[in-house]
Amino acid sequence: GESVGLHLPTLSVQEGDNSIINCAYSNSASDYFIWYKQESGKGPQFIIDIRSNMDKRQGQRVTVLLNKTVKHLSLQIAATQPGDSAVYFCAETHGGSQGNLIFGKGTKLSVKP
Amino acid sequence: EAGVAQSPRYKIIEKRQSVAFWCNPISGHATLYWYQQILGQGPKLLIQFQNNGVVDDSQLPKDRFSAERLKGVDSTLKIQPAKLEDSAVYLCASSLAVGGPVDTQYFGPGTRLTVL
Numbered sequence: 001g002e003s004v005g006l007h008l009p010t011l012s013v014q015e016g017d018n019s020i021i022n023c024a025y026s027n028s029a030s031d032y033f034i035w036y037k038q039e040s041g042k043g044p045q046f047i048i049d050i051r052s053n054m055d056k057r058q059g060q061r062v063t064v065l066l067n068k069t070v071k072h073l074s075l076q077i078a079a080t081q082p083g084d085s086a087v088y089f090c091a092e093t094h095g096g097s098q099g100n101l102i103f104g105k106g107t108k109l110s111v112k113p
Numbered sequence: 114e115a116g117v118a119q120s121p122r123y124k125i126i127e128k129r130q131s132v133a134f135w136c137n138p139i140s141g142h143a144t145l146y147w148y149q150q151i152l153g154q155g156p157k158l159l160i161q162f163q164n165n166g167v168v169d170d171s172q173l174p175k176d177r178f179s180a181e182r183l184k185g186v187d188s189t190l191k192i193q194p195a196k197l198e199d200s201a202v203y204l205c206a207s208s209l210a211v212g213g214p215v216d217t218q219y220f221g222p223g224t225r226l227t228v229l
Contacts, residue, residue, distance in 0.1 A: 100161065
Protein backbone atom coordinates (compact mmCIF):
# COMPACT_ATOMS: atom_id res chain seq x y z
CA GLY A 1 0.00 0.00 0.00
CA GLU A 2 0.91 3.66 -0.15
CA SER A 3 3.19 5.01 2.52
CA VAL A 4 1.43 8.36 2.64
CA GLY A 5 -2.26 8.89 3.34
CA LEU A 6 -4.67 11.56 4.45
CA HIS A 7 -7.11 11.49 7.36
CA LEU A 8 -9.96 13.34 5.65
CA PRO A 9 -10.94 13.18 1.99
CA THR A 10 -12.91 16.45 2.07
CA LEU A 11 -12.79 19.64 4.08
CA SER A 12 -15.23 22.53 3.91
CA VAL A 13 -14.39 25.86 5.54
CA GLN A 14 -15.83 29.35 5.63
CA GLU A 15 -13.96 32.09 3.82
CA GLY A 16 -11.64 33.83 6.25
CA ASP A 17 -11.32 30.88 8.59
CA ASN A 18 -8.13 28.88 9.01
CA SER A 19 -7.84 25.46 7.37
CA ILE A 20 -5.90 22.47 8.61
CA ILE A 21 -5.18 19.55 6.30
CA ASN A 22 -3.62 16.45 7.79
CA CYS A 23 -1.41 13.72 6.42
CA ALA A 24 0.04 10.52 7.88
CA TYR A 25 3.09 8.74 6.57
CA SER A 26 4.46 5.33 7.42
CA ASN A 27 8.02 5.31 6.06
CA SER A 28 10.31 6.28 8.90
CA ALA A 29 13.11 6.76 6.37
CA SER A 30 11.26 9.68 4.76
CA ASP A 31 13.19 12.87 5.34
CA TYR A 32 11.61 15.37 3.01
CA PHE A 33 7.96 16.31 2.69
CA ILE A 34 6.11 18.51 0.27
CA TRP A 35 2.60 19.89 0.01
CA TYR A 36 1.08 20.35 -3.44
CA LYS A 37 -2.12 22.11 -4.49
CA GLN A 38 -4.00 20.82 -7.50
CA GLU A 39 -6.80 22.83 -9.04
CA SER A 40 -9.26 21.24 -11.42
CA GLY A 41 -7.72 20.57 -14.81
CA LYS A 42 -4.22 21.57 -13.72
CA GLY A 43 -1.11 19.83 -12.57
CA PRO A 44 0.02 19.88 -8.93
CA GLN A 45 1.57 23.15 -7.82
CA PHE A 46 4.29 23.27 -5.16
CA ILE A 47 3.18 25.05 -1.98
CA ILE A 48 5.73 24.41 0.73
CA ASP A 49 8.23 21.81 1.83
CA ILE A 50 9.93 20.72 5.03
CA ARG A 51 12.91 18.57 5.88
CA SER A 52 12.88 16.06 8.70
CA ASN A 53 15.35 18.11 10.77
CA MET A 54 12.64 20.77 11.19
CA ASP A 55 9.24 20.62 12.88
CA LYS A 56 7.73 23.80 11.49
CA ARG A 57 8.10 25.95 8.42
CA GLN A 58 6.12 29.01 7.41
CA GLY A 59 5.36 30.53 4.06
CA GLN A 60 2.92 33.12 2.88
CA ARG A 61 -0.37 32.26 4.68
CA VAL A 62 0.74 28.62 4.97
CA THR A 63 2.48 26.69 7.70
CA VAL A 64 3.62 23.09 7.61
CA LEU A 65 4.06 21.15 10.84
CA LEU A 66 5.94 17.88 11.07
CA ASN A 67 5.65 15.46 13.98
CA LYS A 68 8.13 12.65 13.39
CA THR A 69 7.18 10.87 16.59
CA VAL A 70 3.74 10.02 15.26
CA LYS A 71 4.66 10.35 11.57
CA HIS A 72 2.19 13.16 10.99
CA LEU A 73 2.27 16.18 8.72
CA SER A 74 -0.18 19.06 8.54
CA LEU A 75 -0.76 22.07 6.34
CA GLN A 76 -2.33 25.14 7.88
CA ILE A 77 -3.79 27.82 5.64
CA ALA A 78 -4.54 31.14 7.31
CA ALA A 79 -7.52 33.28 6.29
CA THR A 80 -8.68 30.78 3.69
CA GLN A 81 -9.84 32.33 0.44
CA PRO A 82 -12.04 31.02 -2.39
CA GLY A 83 -8.90 30.68 -4.51
CA ASP A 84 -7.60 28.12 -2.05
CA SER A 85 -10.30 25.66 -3.13
CA ALA A 86 -8.44 22.69 -4.59
CA VAL A 87 -7.19 19.21 -3.79
CA TYR A 88 -4.15 19.19 -1.53
CA PHE A 89 -1.61 16.38 -1.62
CA CYS A 90 1.21 15.63 0.70
CA ALA A 91 4.20 13.82 -0.77
CA GLU A 92 7.24 12.28 0.81
CA THR A 93 10.61 11.09 -0.29
CA HIS A 94 13.94 10.19 1.22
CA GLY A 95 17.55 10.91 0.48
CA GLY A 96 18.22 7.74 -1.43
CA SER A 97 15.24 7.96 -3.73
CA GLN A 98 16.59 10.35 -6.38
CA GLY A 99 13.52 12.50 -6.00
CA ASN A 100 10.95 9.70 -6.27
CA LEU A 101 7.92 11.30 -4.65
CA ILE A 102 5.24 9.18 -3.01
CA PHE A 103 1.92 11.02 -3.03
CA GLY A 104 -1.07 10.51 -0.79
CA LYS A 105 -4.64 10.39 -2.09
CA GLY A 106 -5.43 14.06 -1.43
CA THR A 107 -7.87 16.21 0.51
CA LYS A 108 -10.41 18.34 -1.31
CA LEU A 109 -10.73 21.76 0.28
CA SER A 110 -13.91 23.72 -0.43
CA VAL A 111 -14.16 27.34 0.68
CA LYS A 112 -17.64 28.73 1.27
CA PRO A 113 -18.06 32.47 0.61
CA GLU B 114 9.29 31.69 -17.45
CA ALA B 115 7.28 29.19 -19.48
CA GLY B 116 6.08 26.14 -17.60
CA VAL B 117 5.98 22.50 -18.54
CA ALA B 118 4.00 22.00 -21.73
CA GLN B 119 2.04 18.88 -22.55
CA SER B 120 -0.07 17.79 -25.49
CA PRO B 121 -2.67 16.75 -26.24
CA ARG B 122 -4.75 17.91 -23.27
CA TYR B 123 -7.40 15.28 -23.86
CA LYS B 124 -7.45 11.96 -25.70
CA ILE B 125 -10.18 9.37 -26.13
CA ILE B 126 -9.30 6.00 -27.62
CA GLU B 127 -10.67 2.49 -27.69
CA LYS B 128 -8.97 -0.35 -25.86
CA ARG B 129 -6.16 -2.02 -27.76
CA GLN B 130 -5.39 1.19 -29.63
CA SER B 131 -2.12 3.07 -29.28
CA VAL B 132 -1.59 6.56 -27.93
CA ALA B 133 1.33 8.92 -27.42
CA PHE B 134 1.79 11.92 -25.17
CA TRP B 135 4.32 14.68 -25.56
CA CYS B 136 6.08 16.79 -22.94
CA ASN B 137 8.33 19.83 -23.20
CA PRO B 138 9.99 20.58 -19.84
CA ILE B 139 11.06 23.93 -18.49
CA SER B 140 14.12 25.14 -20.37
CA GLY B 141 17.33 23.99 -18.74
CA HIS B 142 15.72 21.36 -16.52
CA ALA B 143 17.81 18.21 -16.51
CA THR B 144 15.32 15.86 -14.92
CA LEU B 145 11.97 14.86 -16.37
CA TYR B 146 9.27 12.71 -14.80
CA TRP B 147 6.11 11.03 -16.07
CA TYR B 148 3.36 10.35 -13.55
CA GLN B 149 0.03 8.56 -13.83
CA GLN B 150 -2.84 10.02 -11.81
CA ILE B 151 -5.95 7.89 -11.56
CA LEU B 152 -9.13 9.76 -10.62
CA GLY B 153 -9.30 10.38 -6.89
CA GLN B 154 -5.69 9.40 -6.25
CA GLY B 155 -2.34 11.08 -6.02
CA PRO B 156 0.14 10.93 -8.88
CA LYS B 157 2.26 7.80 -9.21
CA LEU B 158 5.71 7.94 -10.78
CA LEU B 159 6.08 5.95 -14.00
CA ILE B 160 9.54 6.94 -15.17
CA GLN B 161 12.28 9.44 -14.40
CA PHE B 162 14.89 10.71 -16.85
CA GLN B 163 18.07 12.59 -16.11
CA ASN B 164 19.04 14.30 -19.36
CA ASN B 165 18.44 11.48 -21.88
CA GLY B 166 19.10 8.58 -19.53
CA VAL B 167 16.58 6.62 -17.48
CA VAL B 168 17.06 6.94 -13.70
CA ASP B 169 14.03 4.98 -12.52
CA ASP B 170 11.46 3.04 -14.51
CA SER B 171 10.63 0.45 -11.88
CA GLN B 172 6.90 1.31 -11.90
CA LEU B 173 6.51 1.51 -15.68
CA PRO B 174 4.44 -1.38 -17.12
CA LYS B 175 7.02 -2.17 -19.76
CA ASP B 176 4.87 -4.65 -21.62
CA ARG B 177 2.70 -1.79 -22.88
CA PHE B 178 4.28 1.51 -21.83
CA SER B 179 7.40 3.06 -23.28
CA ALA B 180 9.03 6.44 -22.97
CA GLU B 181 11.95 8.23 -24.48
CA ARG B 182 13.72 11.52 -24.10
CA LEU B 183 15.83 11.97 -27.16
CA LYS B 184 18.43 14.76 -26.96
CA GLY B 185 17.60 15.24 -23.29
CA VAL B 186 14.83 17.78 -23.82
CA ASP B 187 11.33 16.76 -25.01
CA SER B 188 9.88 13.42 -24.05
CA THR B 189 7.15 11.13 -25.32
CA LEU B 190 5.22 8.49 -23.41
CA LYS B 191 3.50 5.77 -25.43
CA ILE B 192 0.92 3.15 -24.54
CA GLN B 193 0.48 0.21 -26.89
CA PRO B 194 -2.00 -1.42 -26.62
CA ALA B 195 -4.17 0.57 -24.20
CA LYS B 196 -6.35 -1.08 -21.57
CA LEU B 197 -9.40 0.27 -19.79
CA GLU B 198 -7.43 0.68 -16.57
CA ASP B 199 -5.03 3.08 -18.32
CA SER B 200 -7.71 5.78 -18.15
CA ALA B 201 -6.04 8.50 -16.11
CA VAL B 202 -4.31 11.86 -16.28
CA TYR B 203 -0.70 11.60 -17.40
CA LEU B 204 1.41 14.30 -15.83
CA CYS B 205 4.84 15.41 -16.87
CA ALA B 206 7.11 17.22 -14.42
CA SER B 207 10.61 18.60 -14.61
CA SER B 208 13.23 19.75 -12.16
CA LEU B 209 16.37 21.79 -12.52
CA ALA B 210 19.05 19.55 -11.13
CA VAL B 211 19.70 15.85 -10.93
CA GLY B 212 16.51 14.70 -9.27
CA GLY B 213 17.60 14.84 -5.65
CA PRO B 214 15.05 14.78 -2.85
CA VAL B 215 14.94 18.54 -2.41
CA ASP B 216 14.80 19.36 -6.10
CA THR B 217 11.42 21.00 -6.68
CA GLN B 218 9.35 19.34 -9.37
CA TYR B 219 7.19 21.54 -11.61
CA PHE B 220 4.19 19.89 -13.20
CA GLY B 221 2.51 20.39 -16.53
CA PRO B 222 -1.30 20.49 -16.94
CA GLY B 223 -1.48 16.82 -17.85
CA THR B 224 -3.15 14.78 -20.58
CA ARG B 225 -6.47 13.23 -19.68
CA LEU B 226 -6.76 9.82 -21.33
CA THR B 227 -10.05 7.98 -21.59
CA VAL B 228 -9.97 4.39 -22.82
CA LEU B 229 -13.34 3.04 -23.96
